[in-house]
Amino acid sequence: xxxxxxxxxxxxxxxxxxxxxxxxxxxxxxxxxxxxxxxxxxxxxxxxxxxxxxxxxxxxxxxxxxxxxxxxxxxxxxxxxxxxxxxxxxxxxxxxxxxxxxxxxxxxxxxxxxxxxxxxxxxxxxxxxxxxxxxxxxxxxxxxxxxxxxxxxxxxxxxxxxxxxxxxxxxxxxxxxxxxxxxxxxxxxxxxxxxxxxxxxxxxxxxxxxxxxxxxxxxxxxxxxxxxxxxxxxxxxxxxxxxxxxxxxxxxxxxxxxxxxxxxxxxxxxxxxxxxxxxxxxxxxxxxxxxxxxxxxxxxxxxxxxxxxxxxxxxxxxxxxxxxxxxxxxxxxxxxxxxxxxxxxxxxxxxxxxxxxxxxxxxxxxxxxxxxxxxxxxxxxxxxxxxxxxxxxxxxxxxxxxxxxxxxxxxxxxxxxxxxxxxxxxxxxxxxxxxxxxxxxxxxxxxxxxxxxxxxxxxxxxxxxxxxxxxxxxxxxxxxxxxxxxxxxxxxxx
Amino acid sequence: xxxxxxxxxxxxxxxxxxxxxxxxxxxxxxxxxxxxxxxxxxxxxxxxxxxxxxxxxxxxxxxxxxxxxxxxxxxxxxxxxxxxxxxxxxxxxxxxxxxxxxxxxxxxxxxxxxxxxxxxxxxxxxxxxxxxxxxxxxxxxxxxxxxxxxxxxxxxxxxxxxxxxxxxxxxxxxxxxxxxxxxxxxxxxxxxxxxxxxxxxxxxxxxxxxxxxxxxxxxxxxxxxxxxxxxxxxxxxxxxxxxxxxx
Numbered sequence: 001x002x003x004x005x006x007x008x009x010x011x012x013x014x015x016x017x018x019x020x021x022x023x024x025x026x027x028x029x030x031x032x033x034x035x036x037x038x039x040x041x042x043x044x045x046x047x048x049x050x051x052x053x054x055x056x057x058x059x060x061x062x063x064x065x066x067x068x069x070x071x072x073x074x075x076x077x078x079x080x081x082x083x084x085x086x087x088x089x090x091x092x093x094x095x096x097x098x099x100x101x102x103x104x105x106x107x108x109x110x111x112x113x114x115x116x117x118x119x120x121x122x123x124x125x126x127x128x129x130x131x132x133x134x135x136x137x138x139x140x141x142x143x144x145x146x147x148x149x150x151x152x153x154x155x156x157x158x159x160x161x162x163x164x165x166x167x168x169x170x171x172x173x174x175x176x177x178x179x180x181x182x183x184x185x186x187x188x189x190x191x192x193x194x195x196x197x198x199x200x201x202x203x204x205x206x207x208x209x210x211x212x213x214x215x216x217x218x219x220x221x222x223x224x225x226x227x228x229x230x231x232x233x234x235x236x237x238x239x240x241x242x243x244x245x246x247x248x249x250x251x252x253x254x255x256x257x258x259x260x261x262x263x264x265x266x267x268x269x270x271x272x273x274x275x276x277x278x279x280x281x282x283x284x285x286x287x288x289x290x291x292x293x294x295x296x297x298x299x300x301x302x303x304x305x306x307x308x309x310x311x312x313x314x315x316x317x318x319x320x321x322x323x324x325x326x327x328x329x330x331x332x333x334x335x336x337x338x339x340x341x342x343x344x345x346x347x348x349x350x351x352x353x354x355x356x357x358x359x360x361x362x363x364x365x366x367x368x369x370x371x372x373x374x375x376x377x378x379x380x381x382x383x384x385x386x387x388x389x390x391x392x393x394x395x396x397x398x399x400x401x402x403x404x405x406x407x408x409x410x411x412x413x414x415x416x417x418x419x420x421x422x423x424x425x426x427x428x429x430x431x432x433x434x435x436x437x438x439x440x441x442x443x444x445x446x447x448x449x450x451x452x453x454x455x456x457x458x459x460x461x462x463x464x465x466x467x468x469x470x471x472x473x474x475x476x477x478x479x480x481x482x483x484x485x486x487x488x489x490x491x492x493x494x
Numbered sequence: 495x496x497x498x499x500x501x502x503x504x505x506x507x508x509x510x511x512x513x514x515x516x517x518x519x520x521x522x523x524x525x526x527x528x529x530x531x532x533x534x535x536x537x538x539x540x541x542x543x544x545x546x547x548x549x550x551x552x553x554x555x556x557x558x559x560x561x562x563x564x565x566x567x568x569x570x571x572x573x574x575x576x577x578x579x580x581x582x583x584x585x586x587x588x589x590x591x592x593x594x595x596x597x598x599x600x601x602x603x604x605x606x607x608x609x610x611x612x613x614x615x616x617x618x619x620x621x622x623x624x625x626x627x628x629x630x631x632x633x634x635x636x637x638x639x640x641x642x643x644x645x646x647x648x649x650x651x652x653x654x655x656x657x658x659x660x661x662x663x664x665x666x667x668x669x670x671x672x673x674x675x676x677x678x679x680x681x682x683x684x685x686x687x688x689x690x691x692x693x694x695x696x697x698x699x700x701x702x703x704x705x706x707x708x709x710x711x712x713x714x715x716x717x718x719x720x721x722x723x724x725x726x727x728x729x730x731x732x733x734x735x736x737x738x739x740x741x
Contacts, residue, residue, distance in 0.1 A: 059627075059628055061630060061636055063704070067595075068596040071595060172711050172712025172713050173712055176595060178708040403705070404630045
């Protein structure tokens with residue numbers, strides 16, 4: 001068990017709660033247990049939402065799933081839609097898409113990456129980075145950014161708008177549209193829409209490059225602080241292509257250890273469950289995944305922009321590749337482990353997304369009309385893995401002969417980062433809060449550590465029936481009368 | 495001698511009718527929309543959904559069952575009647591499990607289109623959230639009882655056109671529900687077939703073709719561009735048909 005995960009005598013400690021966590025997607029809280037001298041004995045990130053998607057899609061027809069499960073999230077629904085669509089392709093026996101459909105799905109996904117990364121950087125995180133963690137609360141927000149840096153604020157809004165526009169054109173709506181069918185897409189890209197997107201893409205690339213320059217400047221201006229803040233040493237997991245390039249839509253699984261050595265590489269994601277297991281802890285609705293060969297104590301890992309930029313051998317687009325090389329030069333031969341480097345990596349990915357969007361729009365294949373592949377060998381098991389904005393996203397479904405879902409397992413990006421986020425807040429708690437009189441600014445340090453991961457807490461709490469539960473009956477004098485405990489296996493004891 | 499044309503008046507507009515026509519028949523022939531869900535011109539009127547209730551000479555009557563009689567003064571598109579229709583539609587929504595965002599029929603659904611027409615912005619009433627099963631047993635069709643609104647169009651189509659009598663309503667009052675006439679109660683144990691009339695008449699997403707859903711892009715679905723008042727009923731759609739995808 002990690003240091004500071006569970007205090008030995010919690011009943012004697014005072015409890016500080018940061019709730020709600022602000023400027024993250026979804027609802028969560030952090031609890032700290034401190035002694036009389038404000039020394040930290042326990043720090044935990046809790047996810048207080050409950051969703052239950054894995055359970056209530058059981059019994060539904062599989063062809064409804066990509067549209068149903070995208071409702072997991074309002075920020076990254078496209079990622080869930082496409083991960084489920086890839087799984088449904090397998091169920092329908094149509095894994096090999098037509099080149100046009102493949103391009104359209106990638107375009108849709110890149111629009112999602114662009115809008116989500118722009119939202120997180122400009123709207124949620126830039127106030128901390130531009131104004132400092134201790135800045136006045138009333139000023140430390142997107143309104144403050146627009147007031148002090150109107151051009152920058154507007155760029156953030158327009159970058160996000162462009163990504164949303166890509167999504168609208170491909171899927172019919174900016175949020176929760178319909179696009180993927182088993183084996184393809186439901187609509188080709190018209191020449192008119194292609195021209196509409198091409199008209200602004202150069203500006204979008206320029207602004208994305210500007211965002212990389214900005215975060216790089218901020219990060220390197222106070223390098224020591226940014227490298228140490230929330231620093232943890234972790235394994236990293238992401239998809240890469242067969243030649244090691246970063247790919248956000250498809251690829252094999254690659255995991256590297258904290259020192260940069262390869263743990264596994266080019267693993268067919270259909271075998272993910274042989275390499276990744278999930279641990280359940282009694283105090284959280286969110287599961288804790290780990291790499292099997294490393295064990296649950298040290299096998300936890302990070303996903304998302306930091307992992308992807310660290311793990312890949314190169315990026316296929318020229319501007320983003322230059323930035324990747326500069327980023328990786330700060331790793332001294334290993335991996336960049338600074339938690340705040342997530343922001344830098346995220347902006348490199350946004351630049352990549354903008355460049356790839358242009359490439360796909362200029363590809364004549366993208367406006368083809370052959371967009372549905374016919375299924376051949378149908379399967380009763382479908383697995384779809386994609387690199388969502390926040391990291392590796394796994395959808396796994398088992399269906400019966402009638403085509404309805406028997407079982408679903410979703411390992412969501414934020415879930416993959418669960419242990420890492422907890423480790424980061426513990427590091428920050430010890431570094432900045434231990435023994436201090438707590439102030440809002442100090443508590444914001446904790447939130448800044450969580451925010452670096454861009455967690456989507458709504459996405460991450462979808463399981464049902466696997467969580468350990470303890471019910472205590474306490475009388476009016478506060479004395480424990482009875483206690484019922486359900487273990488993670490479902491066994492109930494008194 | 496030429497017979498004088500017989501007319502009724504709907505919301506002040508005189509329209510002709512032929513002998514034997516109901517108010518609904520005459521209204522539709524004159525392109526006047528009266529909201530309805532259980533009415534279908536090919537089947538004997540049922541009068542159960544009550545959405546087509548109009549005021550005929552001061553009395554409430556269902557337009558789909560009330561014969562046209564010369565000189566009738568009919569009120570249809572009034573605030574009071576539309577408010578009643580909205581309440582009825584809200585009740586239909588809360589009695590079943592109509593989750594439009596995930597339903598394959600969304601955009602092509604008559605219940606959803608009527609809800610938009612009558613200005614329904616919320617369910618208003620407390621949801622029943624009934625536990626209803628799904629019957630995916632048939633190789634080509636799935637029956638989702640969650641979405642059934644008891645219009646009996648499938649019952650009538652299977653009985654009167656297909657001559658198979660596959661569907662029926664069991665139970666009374668709030669316990670009324672759609673059943674399948676087979677020893678197992680499953681669709682796979684009937685001779686239900688792809689070309690059956692009953693396969694095409696469901697106004698909601700209760701009887702749907704398997705695997706071929708969401709094929710029509712948003713923006714091109716039946717009710718995306720125009721109101722049901724203009725477009726008419728959803729039965730004109732053939733399940734799975736699409737401009738781009740497979741059928």
